[in-house]
Amino acid sequence: MTDSFRAYRVHDNGRFGEGRLESMTRAELDHGNVVVRVAYASVNYKDALTARGRAKIARKFPLVAGIDLSGTVEESADARFRPGDEVLTHSFGLAVDHDGGYAEYGRFPADWLIPLPAGLSLFEAAALGVAGHTAGLAIDLMQLNGLRRENGKVLVNGATGGVASIAIDILSRLGFQVAALTGKSEESAYLTGLGAAEVLDRNAMEFGTRPLEATLWAGALDSVGGEQLAWIARTMQKNGVIAAFGNAGGVEFQGNVLPFILRGVRLIGVNVDNPLERKMAIWRRLATDLKPRHLERIARRIAFETLPQAFEDLLAARARGRMVVDFALR
Ligand SMILES: NC(=O)c1ccc[n+]([C@@H]2O[C@H](COP(=O)([O-])OP(=O)(O)OC[C@H]3O[C@@H](n4cnc5c(N)ncnc54)[C@H](OP(=O)(O)O)[C@@H]3O)[C@@H](O)[C@H]2O)c1
Known part of the structure; x- marks a missing residue:
């Protein structure tokens, strides 16, 4: 490996931090016993917040941003991994209190590394990344809570995210x-190309104010939060299942209990920070029965140097689908 390499790091600015493209050295690698040559790292809403210092996420400075990555083991002091092994990782404090994926090399504890599941390429693993893991986990939890396709329609809010x-x-x-x-x-x-049967325009919607609205959905996945999550709860059919995982539209949630006590609506929180075994089980599903069919359409490769623009696009809700930093793209 080279002594110095490209990285996007967030530095202390007296507030939540400020990020920039720069180079870092091998001597600055974070703690761990496996060095990974990063092939791909995706761009997530949380990364944009961290990189632009919009929220208190960084817990150490400087911090390599990027909450997920896929790549190849370069050096390993752990018997489970050998040079050349393909791996992915996310969560475990990546891009919070441990360096993340926006650097050509990273060092991580072996306990945080997931061998690339059969059925996924390194690109597909990063194209899925935390976002795909969240989608897979949400659907897994919804199925565990009774969601079946014969129950009715499923709403996906924040659809282009x-x-x-x-x-x-x-x-x-x-x-x-x-x-x-x-x-x-x-x-x-x-x-519709991804498989949506209908598309609803948020700007033309009436969200209403009644404690219970006409029932529309057997299931709902919500990226947005705020008043839209409250509307979703009011429009769920009996025993409908909501997976709430996002706050792109705000953290407030002002609802009422009638959907829960009169319709048995189940509101499930989704958080990807789970033990390794649970993570691996979801990754195995993402490589098999939950593998998306249109990842190449959803995810776009971007050059490392264009990260700042990618953050701006995400924060302005201008982005569509997924952006994946491809370190080989110049
Ligand atoms: N719980 C977890 O463990 C977990 C894991 C991953 C992500 N998340 C959260 O899930 C949410 C979605 O993540 P993502 O990576 O899919 O983000 P993303 O790509 O930025 O998608 C968010 C989407 O939400 C919609 N949106 C509605 N109102 C918005 C607003 N005021 N500002 C920005 N976007 C708005 C937009 O889609 P439309 O224009 O199509 O509506 C946007 O594309 C984020 O809040 C993220 O922090 C949580």
Whole structure:
């Protein structure tokens, strides 16, 4: 490996931090016993918040941003991994209190590394990344809570986002009838191409105020939060299942209990920070029965140097699907 390499690091600015493209040295690698040559790292909403210092996420400075990555083992002091092994990792404090994926090399504890599951390429693993893992986990939890395709339609809110795009693809593969709710009606063809049966335009929607609205959904995945999550709860059918995983539209949630006590609506929180075994089980599903069919359409390769623009696009809700830093792209 080279002594110095490209990295996007967040530095202390007295507030939540400020990121920049720079180079770092081998001597600066974070703690761990396995060095990985990073091939791909995806761009997530949380990365944009960290990189632009919009939220208190970074817990050490400087911090290599990037909450997920896939790559090849370069050096290992752990018997489970050998040079050349293909791996992926995310969570475990990556890009929070341990360096993350936006560097050509990273050092990580072996306990955090997931061998690339059979059925996924390194690109596919990063194209899925935390977003795909979240979509897979949400659907797994919804199924455990009774969601079946014969129950009715499933709403995916924040539809053009990374998690939501992948969720639409997976749900349609599983035979669900998917309704996509988006603020970008011009992306209807993209959403139907992923498998959405109908596209709802957020800007033309009436969210209403009644404690219970007409029932519409057997299931719902929500990236947005705020008043939209409250509306979703009020429009769920009996025993409907909501997976709430995002706050792209705000952290407030002002609802009422009637959907829960009169309709048995189940509101499930989704958080990807789970023990390695649980993570690996979801990754195995993502490589098999939950593998999206349109990842090449959802995910776009970008050059490392274009990361700052990618963050701006995500924060402005201009981005569609997933962006994946390809370190080989110049
Ligand atoms: N719980 C977890 O473990 C976990 C894991 C991963 C992600 N997340 C969270 O899940 C959410 C989605 O993540 P992502 O990576 O899919 O993000 P993303 O690609 O930025 O997608 C977010 C989407 O939400 C919609 N949106 C609606 N109102 C918005 C607003 N005011 N500002 C920005 N976007 C708005 C937009 O889609 P439309 O225009 O199509 O509506 C946007 O594309 C984020 O809040 C993220 O932090 C949570």
